[in-house]
Amino acid sequence: MAHPSSSEPRWKCVCAYDGGHFAGWQSQVSGASVQDAIEARLREMFGREVRIHGSGRTDAGVHALGQVFHFDAHWRHGPEKLLAALRARLPSAIQIKTVCAVTPEFHARFQASGKRYTYRLHLGDADPFTRPYSWPVFRPLDLAAMNAAAAVLRGRHDFRAFTALNGPARVDTVRDLRRLDVRRRGRVIRIIAEADGFLYKMVRSLVGVLVAVGEGKLTVHDVRAILASRQRTAVVQTAPPQGLFLVRVFYRPGRRSTAATTDVDNDE
Amino acid sequence: MAHPSSSEPRWKCVCAYDGGHFAGWQSQVSGASVQDAIEARLREMFGREVRIHGSGRTDAGVHALGQVFHFDAHWRHGPEKLLAALRARLPSAIQIKTVCAVTPEFHARFQASGKRYTYRLHLGDADPFTRPYSWPVFRPLDLAAMNAAAAVLRGRHDFRAFTALNGPARVDTVRDLRRLDVRRRGRVIRIIAEADGFLYKMVRSLVGVLVAVGEGKLTVHDVRAILASRQRTAVVQTAPPQGLFLVRVFYRPGRRSTAATTDVDNDE
Known part of the structure; x- marks a missing residue:
């Protein structure tokens, strides 16, 4: 049944x-x-428990511009009215941007084919409007060295050295880091990371290493060695959560992402 | 003595x-x-009460990018160290931007020769990062009408109809509104107001009227009549505080602003 x-x-x-x-x-x-x-809002609307399924978790303090989730429920009206009802009484720190009807084959987590994150650094003390959304860095950063290190990290690699999860060795920790860019605009540096999936705390570990390179604590050669070691050590620091934004989740209709089915894919 | x-x-x-x-x-x-x-921070630093004097008050919920204050205290080191000490343990929602040594003739309030405020409107629902810093407007706004109304309000006028303060009629409510611009960029509309001084809740009253004009509830002719009436009525709505920013306080060395010495100059 x-x-x-x-x-x-x-x-x-x-x-x-x-x-x-x-x-x-x-x-x-x-x-x-x-x-x-x-x-809690869906419970008010539908008068019963409605479970939502996110594309992955984000850690405490991490922001989202485009997190994706799905849920199943009968709704008599169109998606526009569903969107308006959902928006009506959520906490102001959450905004539902879009609602779409999808086929039952869609799954926010299992069908995700990739994700994009942005990490914001601020050179020197940030003002009260920027502080909750960036990591202040008080030493000068060598952008050229950071970009050289990013080039080493880009591509399909085993990123075991860049996850905080000490899982069993058989867990697949290979990911295709399609994009890792370092861009500066004024005193704000944005690190953009895009991959088919991310390991637990992987983006913040990549950022921690790139900042260490920018500060001259690590060389590009060190980064190559860390990547090859496949071992997480204290050399890799995790950047604080408030600079991290989940920007977008990508989907390819009808194709499942096998990488997203493993336990380690609790994306930060 | x-x-x-x-x-x-x-x-x-x-x-x-x-x-x-x-x-x-x-x-x-x-x-x-x-x-x-x-x-409280100055008390920690100096071991005694140190009173600060602001350029004027801002209401609950109103932000500042460039509020000015002064205080008197002996300090053995330079202004750079005073700045660092002040910054060290303030709440993260406050940032001291600069500290300068000034002559005893300087007074943050009495010598202010003008102020600039910016008010941010957001067309439609803002995201969680914009909501705390703007007023969402859900009707389309006629920018041309708003600019025509702003032209009526600019200049030296008695702004009694645009203050929430019902003070005695003899209080001077004439101000020189040197600038009142309405600018749109994407879904954000900024209203920039600059004057030799502002009456209590004057900026938010000007914004309330400009938005009413933009929505078609008031005409430019109505605005002219409101200004000439010198009477505050319910037609003039006060915009909410979270869109308002005190951007800058202007000083002309050695000249006192007489307008700033009246009781009504509790700038919002």
């Missing part, structure tokens, strides 16, 4: 949130996560 | 703050204002 909800229409949502107000996308502490807040 | 502090050097400071975290520049509730937070 089919699950009661299996015949319900599936909805894909894109949302933004200020991670500084939450204990992450999904939290151990009930009520404190972004997912809890959205599920 | 001279006041004990009269021989102490005077320091001029420029600061920024996120007004969403405070009950205004100066508050009835002790400890909740920007001034209280800065004075």
Whole structure:
């Protein structure tokens, strides 16, 4: 016999949130996560528990401009009215950007074919409007060295040295880092990372290493050695969460991302 | 006999703050204002009460990019070290931007020769990163009409109809509104207001009227009549505080602004 909800229409949502107000996308502490807040609103709307499925988790303090989730529910009106109802009473630190009807084959996590993150650094003390959304760096940074290190890291590699997860060795930690750019505009440096999937705390570990290179603490040669070691050590520091933004989740219709089915794909 | 502090050097400071975290520049509730937070830090540094004098008050929820204040204190080191010490342990929602040594004739309020404010409107629902810093407007706005109304308001006028203060009629409510511009960039509309001084809630009243014109609720002719009436009525709505930024305070060395000595010059 089919699950009661299996015949319900599936909805894909894109949302933004200020991670500084939450204990992450999904939290151990009930009520404190972004997912809890959205599920609480859906409970009000539908009069029952509605579980949402995110493209992956974000850590406490990490922001999103384009997180994706899906849920199943009957809704008599169009997606526009669903969007308006969802927006009506969410905390102001969360915004649902779009709602689309999708086929039951769509899955926000298993069908994700890639993700893009941006990390914001600020050269020197940031003002009160920038502080909650960047990592202040007080030493001068060598952008050319950072870009040279980024070139070493780009491409398909085993990124075991760049994850905080000490999982079993058999877990697949190979990812295709399609993009890793370092761009400066005034006192703001943006590091853009795009891959078919990210390991736990991988973006913040990449940023930590790039900043260490920029400060002259590590060389491009060191970065090559760290990557080849496939071992996480204290040399790789994790950048703080408030500079990180999940910008976009990519989907290819009808194709499942096998990388996203492993336990290590709790994207930060 | 001279006041004990009269021989102490005077320091001029420029600061920024996120007004969403405070009950205004100066508050009835002790400890909740920007001034209280800065004075608490000065008390730690100097081991005694140090009173600061702002260029004017900002209401609860109003932000500042360039508020100015002064205080008197002996300091053995240079302004750079004073700046570093002040920055060291303030709440992250406040940033001291500059510290300068000034002559005892300088007064942050009485010598201010003008101020510039910016008000941010957002066309439609803003994302969680923009919401705390703008007023969302859900109707289309006629920018040309708003600019025509701004032209009526610019210049030297009695702005009694644009202040929330119902003071005695003899109080001087004439101000020189040197600049009132409406500018659009994407979904953000900025209203820039500059004058020799502003009456209580004057900027937010001007914005409320300009938005009413943009929405078609008031005509340019109505605005002319409101200005000429010199009477505050319910037709003039006060825009919410979170869109307002005190951008800059102007000083002309050696000249006192007489307008700033009246009770009504509690700038918002």
